[in-house]
Amino acid sequence: MMIMVLHAAALLLYATAAGIQVLSLAQGQRLAPRAGDVVLLAAVALHAAGLATFVATYQELPLVGLAPSLSALALLIGLSLLATTILRENRPVGLVLLPIVSGLLLLALLLRIRPAGRVLAFRGWWLAFHVVLGFIGYVGLAVAFAAGLLYLLQFRELKGKRFGRLFRFFPSLATLDRLGRSGLQIGFPALTLNLLLGWAWTIRFRHTFAFATPQVIWGVITWWIFLVALLVGSRGGARARRSALASVIGFALVVAAYVILRIAITGGRLFL
Amino acid sequence: MxxxxxxxxxxxxxxxxxxxxxxxxxxxxxxxxxxxxxxxxxxxxxxxxxxxxxxxxxxxxxxxxxxxxxxxxxxxxxxxxxxxxxxxxxxxxxxxxxxxxxxxxxxxxxxxxxxxxxxxxxxxxxxxxxxxxxxxxxxxxxxxxxxxxxxxxxxxxxxxxxxxTGAASIPSAAVELARKIFGPLKGLNALVLGAGEMSELSLECLLGEGARGTVVASRTEERARALARRLDAGYARFEEFPRLLRDANIVVSATAAPHAIITRELVLRALPNGPGHPLLVVDIALPRDVEPEVGDIPNLFVYDIDDLRQIVDDNVERRQKEIPRAERIVESAVEDFWAWHSSRDVVPLIRQLRGRGEQLRAAELERAMRRLKHLAPEDQAAVEALTRQLLNKMLHAPTTRLREAAASGDALDVADAARYLFKLDMEDPQGKGRVE
Structure with missing residues (x-):
């Protein structure tokens, strides 16, 4: 019960923080107020408390089962947002990331945050390491997506000579480019390690190179998307814009891939 | 006064x-x-x-x-x-x-x-x-x-x-635009074409933001050199402009040329594949120095004086909306200051009042102590403390009221009343004693 209450309170605060951002944008302000950061901090604290209660209650990490995993992923995105807002000018990425966090948390609440009851062969600290690395990879992609989306919108405003609310509220192109690249540069090695660790375990203990599982397919698709986004953003005149575009499309593809895999391969069953 | x-x-x-x-x-x-x-x-x-x-x-x-x-x-x-x-x-x-x-x-x-x-x-x-x-x-x-x-x-x-907040002049609007593209301008290369007033103001703004500036002379070479020297910026002739363009981040053009001097052809000759990084070109000349087609080149942002005016007008309008809030802060501060200033007028009177009270207290205490010699020293001290406390309490309200009256502008009437009630009109001006 306490786990659900803490998660619900965190969701409420994430939504409030998103509301503050939207309101600031609508009012034509240059920067969201500090109060938004305080609300975000409180949301992350409550969210972390909710997951800590989960660990204390069930004696397992919230890394197995869709609802606990979604909550853990949302917390990592919330933490990354909190870290990026240390630089005040990065705050507007919350416009994209806060709805993502809220959506993930709402889904987790609807699915009920409780242990999956599945006993995995791959378990212990290596599993935790493997899953957390995967989460970091997806968080990196989410940050790159948020920064990329804002970059494309700001670019459009600048090229179109529209100096309205978006122009005022969004950070500079250089800032968004830097943030997006950081997301990709942190996420890509983490996801690579996640995949390598998973395969190493499979080969060592199962003596097979199992590729045709939804998790692996999804992981590999994401890895390629990362690679493409990093490569297109590495050189050339419109490097930053291409990278932003690749991050946005890549993130959309990753979400679409999850839905397709869930419907086509697992017949609607959950995987994660 | x-x-x-x-x-x-x-x-x-x-x-x-x-x-x-x-x-x-x-x-x-x-x-x-x-x-x-x-x-x-x-x-x-x-x-x-x-x-x-x-x-x-x-x-x-x-x-x-x-x-x-x-x-x-x-x-x-x-x-x-x-x-x-x-x-x-x-x-x-x-x-x-x-x-x-x-x-x-x-x-x-x-x-x-x-x-x-x-x-x-x-x-x-x-x-x-x-x-x-x-x-x-x-x-x-x-x-x-x-x-x-x-x-x-x-x-x-x-x-x-x-x-x-927000730029309220044409050169600062150019800087605001540059900040929206590059973030902080420290270390960026800025080329300023022309040596007139607008060029000078723009260069000052850019240098103030930490950019490296170069004045590019179009016709008035001597003036351009003098401007560069005065603001500690670089100097180049217009013939060098295509070469400089390769490393430039910001170009501000404010020449008096009768036709466009930065053409699409010139830019593409200097940068055949377009700029390798974002390039901001701000044209604040009339007639315009930059061909509109230059803005079609990828990674290149071109703005003219009307675009900058749009930013300035918008910011000025937003600033004007803030006037009532600012006026309220000023009004309240004036009240505070004036209360302090006015209270200075009654300070001599308060001093006089306290002096008179202290004089009476000391005299009465001395008379009483002559009759209370049998008291132990600590008891005598207690009696003295009592008289002091009594005096302070008695004078607290009149003192506060005098200050309040001074702050509200009624000092004259209240001060007269205080002088009359406490017989202060018979005191010497310094409040040192009674005038016999």
Whole structure:
């Protein structure tokens, strides 16, 4: 019960923080107020408390089962947002990331945050390491997506000579480019390690190179998307814009891939 | 008594204002001259848009010598000077300074420089002696308190309102655009074409943001060289422009050329694959220096003066909406300051009242102690403490009420009543004792 209450309170605060951002944008302000950061901090604290209660209650990490995993992923995105807002000018990425966090948390609440009851062969600290690395990879992609989306919108405003609310509220192109690249540069090695660790375990203990599982397919698709986004953003005149575009499309593809895999391969069953 | 005498863009055209501008040394001499006259205190604020003397005058003193000092400096007659000068007294003077420092009275609403200019004016006056051998000061308690209060008010208006946010001039709008593309401009390469006033202002803004500037001469080479020297920027001939373009981040063009000098062909010749990084081209010339088709090149952002005007107008409109909030802060600060200032009028009376009370207390205590010699020393001390506490409690309410009356402007009536009730009219002016 306490786990659900803490998660619900965190969701409420994430939504409030998103509301503050939207309101600031609508009012034509240059920067969201500090109060938004305080609300975000409180949301992350409550969210972390909710997951800590989960660990204390069930004696397992919230890394197995869709609802606990979604909550853990949302917390990592919330933490990354909190870290990026240390630089005040990065705050507007919350416009994209806060709805993502809220959506993930709402889904987790609807699915009920409780242990999956599945006993995995791959378990212990290596599993935790493997899953957390995967989460970091997806968080990196989410940050790159948020920064990329804002970059494309700001670019459009600048090229179109529209100096309205978006122009005022969004950070500079250089800032968004830097943030997006950081997301990709942190996420890509983490996801690579996640995949390598998973395969190493499979080969060592199962003596097979199992590729045709939804998790692996999804992981590999994401890895390629990362690679493409990093490569297109590495050189050339419109490097930053291409990278932003690749991050946005890549993130959309990753979400679409999850839905397709869930419907086509697992017949609607959950995987994660 | 506080008096402000001055002129500004509201009352005088630029050709008059420039005659009244004082540099640091001239300002110090003016302060000495004024405080040798009838003013006890003086601060001189001199900027390109205003020259004002803030004077602390003793009762009945005339500010005429201050007007003479200003007229003499501008080399015009006192009568001619008076045609441009305004005067604010007492509370209106306080309000005026608070509005000035908050940039509510500035030519460009919300401009940030005025806060520093007021601070400098005050600091110069504080460090200036009045020229007398005893090293007397030109700033006393009134102006010292007034200016410290004013600087705090200016800071508060800036931090609590959006009066100073957003660019409000064409060159600063160019900088705002550049910041939206590049973030901080430190270390970026900026090329400024032309050597006129707009080029100079733009270059100043860019250098102020930490960019590296190069003046590119189009026709007036000598002027361009002089501008580069004056602002410590680089210099190049227009023939070098295509080569410089490869490493440039920002180009500001403000030449007097009769046709476009930055064409699509020229840019593509210099950068066949387009710029390798974002390139901002700001065209503030009329007729325009940059061919509109240049904006079609990828990674290149081109803006003309109408685009910048759009940013400025929008920001000015937003600043104007902040005026009521800023005025409220100023109004409340004026109230606070005036309460303090007015309470100074009743300070002598309060001192007199307390002196009289203390005199009575001491006399009665002495008489009582003669009859209470049998008391132990600690008991005698307790009796003395009792009389002190009693006196303090008795005088607390009248003292507070006198200060309140002074703050609300009723000081005269209440002070008369206090004098009558406590028989203070029979006291000597210093409150040292009863006049027999």
């Amino acid at each position: 506080l008096k402000v005498i001055g002129l500004s863009h509201h009352t005088a055209p630029v050709e008059v204002r420039e005659r009244f501008v004082f540099d640091a040394a001239e300002g110090e001499r003016a302060l000495q001259a004024v405080t040798h006259g009838e003013a006890a205190e003086a601060v001189l604020l001199s900027t390109c848009n205003r020259t004002e003397l803030y004077l602390g005058l003793s009762e009945g003193a005339s500010p005429d010598s201050a007007v003479e000092v200003l007229a003499q400096h501008a080399r015009i007659s006192v009568e001619d000077a008076r045609a441009y000068l305004y005067t604010f007294e007492e509370r209106r003077g306080v309000e005026h300074l608070f509005r000035v420092v908050s940039s509510l009275d500035s030519m460009i609403l919300g401009e940030p420089q005025i806060q520093g200019q007021v601070k400098n004016a005050y600091e110069r006056a504080v460090s200036a002696g009045n020229g007398t051998p005893d090293g007397g000061r030109v700033v006393g308690p009134l102006l010292s308190r007034l200016f410290q209060h004013a600087l705090a008010v200016g800071g508060k208006v800036r931090s609590e309102t959006h009066l100073g």
